[in-house]
Amino acid sequence: MEKLQSIRGTKDILPDSIYFWQFIFDKFKGISNQFNYKEIRTPIFEKTEVFHRSIGETTDIVNKEMYTFLDRGGESITLRPEATAALVRSVIQNSLLHESNLLRLWYFGPFFRYERPQKGRLRQFHQYGAELHGSPFPEADAETIFLAIALIKSIGISKFKLLINSLGNENSRQIYRKELIKFLQENENHLSQESQVRMQTNPLRVLDSKEERDIEILQNAPIILNFLDEESNLHFDTLKKILQSQEINFEIDTKLVRGLDYYSHSVFEFRSTMLGSQDSFGGGGRYDNLFEQLGGKQTPAVGFAFGIERLLLILENANLLPNAANAPDYYVISQNIEYIHYVNKITNILREKGKSVITDVSRKSLKAQLRDANKLNVSTVIIIGEDEFKNNQFTLKNLDTSEQKILEFNSIQNL
RNA sequence: GCGGCAGUAGUUCAAUAGGUAGAGCAUCAGAUUGUGGCUCUGAGGGUUGUGGGUUCGAGUCCCAUCUGUCGCCCCA
Structure with missing residues (x-):
């Protein structure tokens, strides 16, 4: 008999390590309660359309990373690659914003992306995330960042880097987009092939390129922060001031754009040197247009997610794993x-x-x-x-x- | 999806220039028949990831495939 094994990129969480998972879950649950976020659990699969309409047709997630299949009724189903879109779908469907115009949610569960596995990158992985629906103000962005930092600290991680950037509102982004395309076209011949393609489909993502020659060219690229209109500028400035007032260290990374199309205004990312090349263990941002894209009424929102496996790697590499073992009495x-x-x-x-x-x-x-x-x-x-x-x-x-x-x-x- | 490296008992590893696999730890059992840990003794456990090929003979060479790992793409 051939030995059966788990699917590539999936992992059993064995009794020896389940304690660490419970440790993180319990800590995160406690902190979430302190911030008054309520837990929500949505199905692990959704109609494919939920993700198509939200994440963006030109993103890698939608193009090559989704587990999509037809069910027996012929409907296209997708195992969720992320939570934000599904939560928004649920909030709209269940009218959760009906009785209050502010909603604080958190979730913890498995997600699926068809990628080449590596350490810290799996096909079934787990995320904790939190979303704040209903406020357009930078105070909301700041609250989620406060929450994120409290979570990180609650499990003993003290060394990490917070990067922030602003993509501005729709208006600013359009203007910048044109400027960027113009710049990219002027340098088209020198860009990597990837970037030449991406320039057409999703120019902002070219900024993310790690190709050496791209990086060199991009040093002279227009900077998005210079194209923010008054509203966008005020939003970003206020967020920075709030963070500074609480002595939260952050770095501005003007090339941070993140891989999902629905972001606007603030985006942020947490990185650790305890990981390999997959050094980001969490990230998020504001998504003011997502509700409309999914058929709801315009609702500003902001949120973020952490990768549990990556947090565990950090704890392991930094020797911060708690002692397990509770013996029988x-x-x-x-x-x-x-x-x-x-x-x-x-x-x-x-x-x-x-x-x-x-x-x-x-x-x-x-x-x-x-x-x-x-x-x-x-x-x-x-x-x-x-x-x-x-x-x-x-x-x-x-x-x-x-x-x-x-x-x-x-x-x-x-x- | 692309490129590099790797794959031997539960686990960590070993096996001269290709000659049909060994050790530590772990497991189990014994060391005067009601008592653990330490020590000693012994035992079980592998068709060398899988499938082909070269060869008289392959863990060792070649090909394919699977899985892991590092990097890229991308992200958590």
Whole structure:
């Protein structure tokens, strides 16, 4: 028989590491509560249109990274490659903005992109994200950044870089776009092939190029921040001031554009030197037009997401993983299978008292059970041998000190 | 999707110039028949990722494929 294995780019989260996942989830849940964000869970697949209409037809995600298939009814379905569009769909569908014009949401779950796997880049990966719907103001952008930083710190990460940029509003971006295309056309012959194609489809993304010759040319490219209109400028300036007032360190990266078409105004990204070339572990931005694109009414919004696997890599590489292992309170050992009912009785009483208790189910010898208890880091064992069984007693042994004493059955209540 | 590197017991690795696989750790069991950890002894466990090819003979060479990894594209 051929051995079956998991699909390329997917990973089992095994019992040995599940603790770390729970650690991150619990911390993030706590911080989200402090910021008054509510958890939301949406399906992991959506109609393909949800993503087509939001992410952008010319983006790599839509073009080559989506898991799209026809279901048995002939409908085109896509495993979600990101959450923002799906959340907006849900908010519109369920009229969540009906009773309040402000909505704070967070989510945690799996996402899917068909990419060549690498460390920190999987086909099924997990994200935590938060979205703030309903405010056009930079205070909202700032709140999400505050939240993001609180989350990062809550799991012990203190070294990271925050990059910000502004893409301006629609108006500014159009003007800049024209200017940029003009510049790119003038230098077309010197650009990489990739960039020459992208210049036609999605010129802003050329800025992201890592090709050496592109980078060189782009040094003289027009800078988007110089094309912001008054409104856009004010928005970006205010955000910067808010961040500065709280002594949040950031760098302005005028080439930061991010890979989704729906962003406007602020975009930001978190990077760590503890990762390889996939050094970004989170990012987000403002998306004021997405609601309309998905058939809702115009609603300004801002949000961000973290890659859980990348956070775990940072924790691992920085030696920040928390200690797991919570040993059972008791191991009830029986010398002989004949005492099984007595052992179960004791075990059940202890469990009803809220203790975590383990017993042998594979008919191991007394010695083996003790070894087992030791391996499991149990510090207290209860031993039922012939004498204890006959006299309605039990032996309580401390494995750390090796002290042991015989007690009457009723004193189980005092454990 | 493109390029480089890698793939041997659960795990970390070893195997001279191609001659039919070994060790540490882990696992399990014993060391006077009611007691763990330390120590000692022993045992189980691999059709060398998979499929072809070259060869008298391949873990070792060649091809393909799968998976991982590094970089690119891109992103979390």
